[in-house]
Amino acid sequence: MPVNQFQSGRHFLQIPGPTNVPDRVLRAMDKPTIDHRGPEFAALARRCLDGIKTIFKTQSDVIIFPASGTGAWEAALVNTLQSGDHVLMVETGHFASLWHKMADKLGVATEFLETDWRRGADPQALATRLFEDTTHQIKAVCVVHNETSTGCTSPIAKIRAVMDDINHPALLMVDTISSLASIDYRHDEWGVDVTVAGSQKGLLLPPGLSFNAVSQKALEVARSGGMPRSYWDWDEQIQANKNGAFPYTPATNLLYGLEVAIEMLHEEGLDAVFARHDRHAQTTRNAVQAWGLEVLCQNPENYSSSLTAVLVPNGHDADAFREIVLNNFNMSLGNGLAKLAGKVFRIGHLGDFNDLMLLGTLSGVEMGLSLAGIPHQRGGVETAMQALTKS
Numbered sequence: 468m469p470v471n472q473f474q475s476g477r478h479f480l481q482i483p484g485p486t487n488v489p490d491r492v493l494r495a496m497d498k499p500t501i502d503h504r505g506p507e508f509a510a511l512a513r514r515c516l517d518g519i520k521t522i523f524k525t526q527s528d529v530i531i532f533p534a535s536g537t538g539a540w541e542a543a544l545v546n547t548l549q550s551g552d553h554v555l556m557v558e559t560g561h562f563a564s565l566w567h568k569m570a571d572k573l574g575v576a577t578e579f580l581e582t583d584w585r586r587g588a589d590p591q592a593l594a595t596r597l598f599e600d601t602t603h604q605i606k607a608v609c610v611v612h613n614e615t616s617t618g619c620t621s622p623i624a625k626i627r628a629v630m631d632d633i634n635h636p637a638l639l640m641v642d643t644i645s646s647l648a649s650i651d652y653r654h655d656e657w658g659v660d661v662t663v664a665g666s667q668k669g670l671l672l673p674p675g676l677s678f679n680a681v682s683q684k685a686l687e688v689a690r691s692g693g694m695p696r697s698y699w700d701w702d703e704q705i706q707a708n709k710n711g712a713f714p715y716t717p718a719t720n721l722l723y724g725l726e727v728a729i730e731m732l733h734e735e736g737l738d739a740v741f742a743r744h745d746r747h748a749q750t751t752r753n754a755v756q757a758w759g760l761e762v763l764c765q766n767p768e769n770y771s772s773s774l775t776a777v778l779v780p781n782g783h784d785a786d787a788f789r790e791i792v793l794n795n796f797n798m799s800l801g802n803g804l805a806k807l808a809g810k811v812f813r814i815g816h817l818g819d820f821n822d823l824m825l826l827g828t829l830s831g832v833e834m835g836l837s838l839a840g841i842p843h844q845r846g847g848v849e850t851a852m853q854a855l856t857k858s
């Protein structure tokens with residue numbers, strides 16, 4: 468079916484972000500834009516700024532930028548680091564590589580611990596490197612919590628623990644763009660200094676907002692240093708936010724949506740949200756196994772609950788498969804990024820999602836595998852139905 472032909476029913480947006488936006492959030496944003504310097508806006512802003520702290524699980528300030536997640540990466544770096552500062556990053560996949568490239572461009576002296584893109588960051592490898600750094604040259608450790616290109620998570624609490632064990636004073640900065648509100652995350656309890664997030668993945672919103680949750684320590688580092696900056700300056704935001712204002716025009720309508728998204732996450736309960744994501748991820752892996760295909764992530768401790776990256780057998784093209792699925796079933800699956808291009812497809816099972824959406828998604832994959840002539844066993848969807856009805 469040519470892509471320009473009319474397709475009835477809803478599109479299945481099963482990439483790992485942007486994700487399906489609930490109708491309730493869409494309705495909340497469908498309002499006239501108001502005066503962002505008026506009292507009604509100030510009250511909305513305060514509700515959002517306070518409410519979002521409960522999602523990061525922090526008492527500290529959370530700064531909201533009208534930007535994609537990449538903007539919040541930059542904000543984290545320019546507020547805390549100076550040109551030439553040493554930073555330790557972990558090459559968990561494509562997104563970690565982009566953050567690393569950004570740090571390089573900003574003049575930071577980066578060191579990149581390699582992985583094979585099939586597992587998360589290894590706390591022991593970080594510990595070994597930090598232990599050697601007796602003069603504390605390393606000013607920050609940057610880790611991606613959920614590497615969206617591979618479907619592998621990194622153990623943030625364990626990484627904090629090894630930093631504490633050797634009393635290393637580096638800041639811990641974590642990208643949670645595809646994990647916040649999908650996978651358990653605790654900014655304060657895990658001692659994270661800067662948490663980076665975005666609106667369009669687990670947070671149930673369209674693209675356009677990004678976040679920095681900032682510890683007191685990071686704020687102090689920023690107040691006495693950092694790089695020349697203006698748009699991304701934390702302190703200007705924090706000062707303005709006290710009165711429910713922003714230093715420049717905020718994304719008003721996305722904030723209407725954010726308030727409702729936070730409300731919805733608490734109605735379900737964050738623990739229930741995480742359990743739902745874990746269950747859908749486990750069911751997806753069961754289906755992949757039944758098809759006789761391979762999940763990219765090789766370390767079960769690192770399995771992502773937001774998405775599953777699936778390897779296609781050698782000699783087959785994951786992008787041709789995705790095109791068949793899009794044209795026949797009106798479903799978008801995530802592509803392989805960078806060195807995984809053509810080798811994997813990614814199933815997003817995060818955000819506003821339920822059992823039948825998952826079964827629809829897996830049915831589209833199973834039918835697509837047949838149409839694309841990719842060798843597999845049938846029965847993945849059947850296995851998923853059994854998993855979902857097991858008490």
Ligand SMILES: *Cc1c(COP(=O)(O)O)cnc(C)c1O
Nearest residue numbers: 535536537562613615644645665
């Ligand atoms: C999506 C994503 C990004 C990039 O965010 P943008 O909103 O596209 O700028 C960065 N890191 C991770 C882990 C992501 O999933």
